[in-house]
Amino acid sequence: MTALKDSPAGSPVESAVQATPARARRSRRVRPSVALALAVVGLLGLAVAAPQLLATHDPTAIDFSAALQAPSAEHWFGTDESGRDLYSRVVHGTRESLTIGLGAAALSLALALVLGALAALGGRFVSGTVNRLVEILFAFPTLLFALLLVAILGPSATTQIVAVGVGSAPGYARIVRGQILAARRSGYVEAAIALGHPRSVILRQHVIPNAVRPLVAVFTLCVGQSIVWASGLSFLGLGVAPPSSEWGALLDAGRAYVTHAPWLVVIPGLVIVTLALAATAIGKDIQARLESGDS
Amino acid sequence: MTRTSLADPTRTSAAAGALGSGPAGPAQEVDRGRRAQVLARRIAGKLGGAVLVLWGAATAAFAAQLALPGDLATVILNVRTGQAQQRTPEELAVINEQYGLLDPVVVQYLSYIGGLLRGDLGSSYLQFRPVWDVIGDQIGATFALTFTALALAWVLMVVWVTLTAGRSRPVRALGTLVETATAGLPPYWLGIVLLLVFALGLGWFPVIGGTGINGLLLPALTLAIPLAGFMGQATRQAFETSLTQPFVISARMRGMSDLGVRLRHVLRHAVLPAVTLSGWALGATVSGAVIVETIFTRPGVGKVLVTAVNSQDLPVVTGIVVVIAAAYVLANLLVDVVYTLVDPRLRTS
Numbered sequence: 001m002t003a004l005k006d007s008p009a010g011s012p013v014e015s016a017v018q019a020t021p022a023r024a025r026r027s028r029r030v031r032p033s034v035a036l037a038l039a040v041v042g043l044l045g046l047a048v049a050a051p052q053l054l055a056t057h058d059p060t061a062i063d064f065s066a067a068l069q070a071p072s073a074e075h076w077f078g079t080d081e082s083g084r085d086l087y088s089r090v091v092h093g094t095r096e097s098l099t100i101g102l103g104a105a106a107l108s109l110a111l112a113l114v115l116g117a118l119a120a121l122g123g124r125f126v127s128g129t130v131n132r133l134v135e136i137l138f139a140f141p142t143l144l145f146a147l148l149l150v151a152i153l154g155p156s157a158t159t160q161i162v163a164v165g166v167g168s169a170p171g172y173a174r175i176v177r178g179q180i181l182a183a184r185r186s187g188y189v190e191a192a193i194a195l196g197h198p199r200s201v202i203l204r205q206h207v208i209p210n211a212v213r214p215l216v217a218v219f220t221l222c223v224g225q226s227i228v229w230a231s232g233l234s235f236l237g238l239g240v241a242p243p244s245s246e247w248g249a250l251l252d253a254g255r256a257y258v259t260h261a262p263w264l265v266v267i268p269g270l271v272i273v274t275l276a277l278a279a280t281a282i283g284k285d286i287q288a289r290l291e292s293g294d295s
Numbered sequence: 296m297t298r299t300s301l302a303d304p305t306r307t308s309a310a311a312g313a314l315g316s317g318p319a320g321p322a323q324e325v326d327r328g329r330r331a332q333v334l335a336r337r338i339a340g341k342l343g344g345a346v347l348v349l350w351g352a353a354t355a356a357f358a359a360q361l362a363l364p365g366d367l368a369t370v371i372l373n374v375r376t377g378q379a380q381q382r383t384p385e386e387l388a389v390i391n392e393q394y395g396l397l398d399p400v401v402v403q404y405l406s407y408i409g410g411l412l413r414g415d416l417g418s419s420y421l422q423f424r425p426v427w428d429v430i431g432d433q434i435g436a437t438f439a440l441t442f443t444a445l446a447l448a449w450v451l452m453v454v455w456v457t458l459t460a461g462r463s464r465p466v467r468a469l470g471t472l473v474e475t476a477t478a479g480l481p482p483y484w485l486g487i488v489l490l491l492v493f494a495l496g497l498g499w500f501p502v503i504g505g506t507g508i509n510g511l512l513l514p515a516l517t518l519a520i521p522l523a524g525f526m527g528q529a530t531r532q533a534f535e536t537s538l539t540q541p542f543v544i545s546a547r548m549r550g551m552s553d554l555g556v557r558l559r560h561v562l563r564h565a566v567l568p569a570v571t572l573s574g575w576a577l578g579a580t581v582s583g584a585v586i587v588e589t590i591f592t593r594p595g596v597g598k599v600l601v602t603a604v605n606s607q608d609l610p611v612v613t614g615i616v617v618v619i620a621a622a623y624v625l626a627n628l629l630v631d632v633v634y635t636l637v638d639p640r641l642r643t644s
Contacts, residue, residue: 136351139620143582269484
């Protein structure tokens with residue numbers, strides 16, 4: 001099998017079948033919105049890896065004489081009630097925000113994969129039970145489900161990951177189930193069955209890869225949504241507590257000053273929105289590329 | 296199409312009935328009887344599913360109360376006093392008696408489910424009164440908010456899609472861009488921006504939303520804008536597909552105006568995915584409502600819920616979750632009905 005895969009004849013044939021050259025060229029071009037989104041992600045990646053390179057001030061340096069200043073050349077995003085530089089705080093908060101977002105998204109998709117696979121591939125009893133379970137969990141709105149878990153576990157960053165991850169899993173489980181079912185009913189699986197391949201081989205080589213590949217796009221969208229929901233929890237005062245500069249915590253801390261210093265809420269919120277939009281743009285682009293058969 | 300429906304007896308009779316060309320007399324009677332049977336079975340299935348989901352939600356809520364770490368009586372006392380400490384057996388005995396915590400789990404479970412059937416959601420750990428009393432007068436405000444938001448979202452979405460779908464390239468691009476951008480807006484950010492611009496900046500609306508129409512509009516808009524974007528994405532796709540259908544061309548050939556075609560023929564087909572989404576959206580909007588009520592200091596379950604989560608007053612939290620889940624299930628039953636009304640093909644198939 002490996003010998004066949006590595007044979008030189010395999011790849012050119014495949015690529016020739018995939019798409020006409022003109023179409024391939026068009027879809028390989030990076031659209032400006034996607035380029036912008038990738039730049040945003042790159043910048044955030046830098047903020048995670050080396051926040052001191054991007055920050056202009058010490059994020060914890062208190063200077064009461066510079067409290068609640070509007071955005072300026074000195075303080076790009078303004079300052080908070082203790083005179084701390086908001087821009088530097090946002091930069092330093094990136095790591096925690098993204099950790100929570102990625103953690104929640106990973107947990108959510110892992111759960112969704114297990115539930116979705118059981119629902120699509122299990123026997124009559126298993127798939128029926130799991131389908132009903134997902135249906136029941138789906139009746140709880142994401143944030144309410146998350147709040148229920150916070151009430152049990154008590155607020156913390158770990159709780160946030162668990163709450164958002166578990167809270168959004170039912171929706172993704174439905175998507176996974178749909179993907180697996182679609183792959184199972186496809187022509188190539190039918191052909192494999194007709195050729196007499198064993199069930200386990202068909203599952204491993206055809207169904208799972210084809211069902212899982214589109215999930216790359218789903219995962220990207222999920223990271224954006226997870227950060228939005230996790231920040232929502234912090235905003236309600238039920239996530240990471242304010243001394244931290246996690247973005248949601250910044251929102252929560254700035255809420256008290258919204259009439260006098262709106263930038264304290266608007267700017268961290270704008271950062272979250274930007275990230276969510278970037279994730280959407282990239283996710284949709286991946287989706288489009290997968291659909292046109294050019295990955 | 297005809298060949299497949301010929302192979303399927305229910306479909307053939309349905310198609311014949313829909314065309315009005317079916318033979319009159321006993322054949323039609325039989326036909327109608329079978330159709331009623333199918334319809335009844337489908338309704339029974341839907342109702343059964345709804346009951347099952349409700350039962351599951353109630354069970355999950357009960358399990359959540361058991362899942363609190365530590366001895367429940369101690370937790371309740373700690374929640375009440377706000378401090379964690381060891382309790383004497385006498386203190387615990389009172390609580391155990393009051394909530395029946397020493398009963399076997401099965402008995403507790405049955406009494407919880409029995410209570411729910413009578414409309415009793417349990418009693419608050421903190422406020423010494425039934426959960427329904429705590430949330431009963433608040434939940435109306437939350438539902439008023441979510442329904443208004445859903446209605447507003449529909450208006451915004453229908454107007455926007457009708458105006459921009461299937462137009463020239465730049466207009467279409469703008470339409471899609473606005474939908475994608477608004478669909479991702481988190482309520483806490485949008486709400487605050489709307490509050491700053493329209494209440495604090497322009498002074499058109501009160502800063503603290505009351506129960507009146509004026510106080511309702513900004514919070515509802517906060518929830519409606521992302522929802523409109525989200526539903527718009529699904530509607531636009533269906534709208535543009537419908538625009539190329541033969542019945543659209545024939546309507547245009549009859550001399551119908553462009554707007555007329557869009558509103559009378561295309562829209563009816565295009566809104567179907569959005570109708571399906573609406574049931575889900577009503578539940579999802581509740582998530583946003585919790586946040587929006589906090590921003591606009593509006594009455595509603597949001598504030599109660601956040602306080603209860605903070606103080607681990609679990610019966611209140613689960614009570615709200617169960618009520619919302621019930622509303623979700625009802626909304627989806629309703630959507631099934633609306634779907635059948637909008638799409639007459641489903642009535643007969």
